[in-house]
Amino acid sequence: MTDESRQNLLNRIRIREDLELFTGGALSRHANVDDLISRVAALERSQQDFVYEWCELIARSNNELAAHFISLAPRAFSKMEREGVQNWLDESITTFDNRGLGSAIEVLESVDAYAVTYAERHMRCGFDEASVFLRHFVRGLGGREMRIASDGETFTDTESLYLPDAVDLFPVPEQNFTLYKLTAAHLWAQTWYGTWRYQVVEKLMRHFDAETTLPIFNRLESIRLEACIARDLPGLAREIADYRDDDVSTSALWDAWRERAVELLGEDASAEDSLRLAAEFEGMELPPLQPYHGDMYANKVRDALFARIEREKADFQRAMNELNTSEEGQPAGEGDEAQKQMVEIEMTEDDGGDGSDVSFQISIDGELVNVPEHLRELMGSIIQDFGEIPDEHMDPSELGQYSDELLAQAGEAESDSDFDPDAKGTFVYHEWDCVRQRFRDDFCTLRETTVPAGDESFIDETLEKHRGILKSIKKTFEAVLGESRLQRRQSDGDDIDLDALIEAYTDLAQGREMSEYVYTRYRNQERNIAVMFMVDMSGSTLGWVNDAERESLVLLCEALEMLGDRYAIYGFSGRTNKRCEAYHIKEFSESYTSEVRQRISGIRPKAYTRMGVAIRHLGQLLHRTHARTKLLITLSDGRPEDYGGYKGKYGIEDTRHALLELKQSGVHAFCITIDNEAQEYLPHMYGTANYAVIDEVQKLPYKVADIYRRLTT
């Protein structure tokens, strides 16, 4: 007998004894015990441990069930991973508790069927697991930010990638995941390599019958796109090749198409070539779509595309218009009108002929200007749609349009309800007029009022809803507090401060008095921070945003109470310069009482967003408190806007001025906003590093706390 087989035999004897013991003899009543024992012996060590452990546990309630478990465990392990086996066993034990032994044994015996459904549930790759990854992945590949959404159909409208709820084509989760990824990548390629360029969509809608053409166009484009991918992303191309349907007739058909459309494989081929070729392919048998291919919906693309073109054109013109004044230093002086300028854009292609990897330089009146991040992105998106910046985007007559609009400062207010500037709790502030390049003195009248109490149960609901987030916020804030730091030159402490001691000694040696401050000590850093939260209560926050703002404040208060920072919360809104309002929610000196909570709950959207005056007023309040670091944080959903011309450049410039005044008085300002277009004007108002744009309202509560932590540590 070899050592190994002796070991085996001993093993089996031991297993048999153990299991007999656990099951109180129930095992021996089974047929084929020997056979069973060898199968248990053949399991991996960790699997055996699992069987032992559970056998003992189950036997405490029922020997017979334990014996059944042993007899089926090897089979279960041959069909499922450990997690599946665990689930199968759990279900049987639950059944035993609820419905008794017979049913529980039935569950165990149906192990084969269980393994099949388990696999179906767990092999698939679901949208929820994959969507965050996909968003990052697609964003990294390049181009405008895509929304990842799930839908019955797989397609893109050039704003979103619509993907199936789940992919479960393969028996292995990794493969389903890859297929999901490739599907997204293929749709992304359509948006990146120009399948839906404006010129193409235009032609397609005008000259072709979508119903017959689209399926052909889809296949021809796939051929072209896969050639593009092979050039730029060879790794991805290899994977795509692996996931093609390898059915002989399918690949033959694709090969035939590829051969006939060979010009699409070239670097210079464009979607217009595919469209032109489509006519030739009419009536030919269509090769079946590959597993990673989606459908095409030209109407949806057109709607999204045209809406975006309009929007981005306006944004582009506004951004170009703001470009001059945003150059640091003085805004353009009174004399030279901002309109009549020579704007030139020069593009350089980095590589490839697809126009997708371009960098550009903008010069105004022959002078190169720095292209801010948001404009760069905007231009990238426009080029994705056109392959260039179309001339009409640059039309100078339209470029000047924005500043003209503002000249009319006509107040539309019903003057009888204007605030009396002399009344108690009423304040008067100046406002910056960028058109006339000077302040309008005593122009704005602001009244302080208090937010009416709302329902306090909102607070509890919020705390409950965000329990998980709150826990993690508290944990990170605790870490902030726990951050102790070494203090030098203490009169007393844990250790000797060598530097100070040496210095003291040298003083002594030179006949001077010796210092007693020669110790070091660890101590929690003292936080000496006062922060004012300025909450946008304009009408546009109605709904989601208002909820998110209130929820954010609730979480924030919890966190701030922990830190012990001094904080105040005010809302702001207004209608015209004569009726600006600041809503008191919490003062610096007030504690986080039930009244404060009720006021937070009671925050409701009011009128407009006259931001400058609000910043000036709350800045005053901040100024009057004592703290080493003072911070004003604005929560807002959009650009400054009010009646009477307070919009566009005028509003932005006044806000910028108010922030500059604030900065000069030593207050730091930061803005958190939910406006996706905020990139255009926030850097100008707050400076590049002093704002954050939150892309999803739901994330606001978490983000606000997180940003606050990062800002103040």
Added chain:
Amino acid sequence: MTIEAIRTEQTSITEEPYYEAIRDELEVFAAAYRNQLPVLLKGPTGCGKTRFIEYMAWYLKRPMVTVACHDDLTASDLIGRYLIRGGETVWVDGPLTSSVRNGSICYLDEIVEARKDTSVVIHPLCDDRRLLPIEKLGELIAAPPEFCLAISYNPGYQSVLKDLKQSTRQRFVALEFDYPVAATEQVIIEKESGVNADMARQLVKFGAMTRNLKGSGLDEGASTRLLVNAGKLMGEDIAPVVATDSAIAQALTDDGDMLKAIHELSRSIF
């Protein structure tokens, strides 16, 4: 500890450091130097600021001192202090003082990290007085024309407690650094890591992908430094995807989905 700062040595750079000019920074720095103006280097981490200063030190044939600022760095760490030697007290110059005395280039890296009191000694040195007050010695040293102070600053997403004060920044000639354009970056990677042109081009492309993710889940994209590092690993026959994972992805984030996305982006290229 502070001893570190004291020991920071003057180095003379005798061999030409490899530096690829991005814009007109060489000319601007040289002009600032001739006019005895201090220089502020702004830019994200790993984009070549330190390398640039080394190059300028070589070019201007001046020794240089680098001080990496940290939050315990005080004015005396820069200026100097008394020490005891054999029962005697001796004054030891700090790196800034010795740099002023020798007329070398003093580079304070990540100045915002240092204690606030450091600005007190920097300010008089940076306006037209060019004086360094040494309180303990009762001395006031005038900086020779060869002396140059350069500081660096990364204006990324930062704590307001660490903002560079206006009164400080307005004393400097600012040079803005950013990651180089693709062609230049490719050359840098080739020269620094030894990978071939093809591999370097792929790395640049990969770098751009991670930079696309800045603000959408990443605080920063991969710096030139990280791309060079990945290239160096590849030169040792580490598989490209493993190299980008360990030299780049892990350095950028801990988030699982993001790591996976970066991993898959790398796989699509290599």
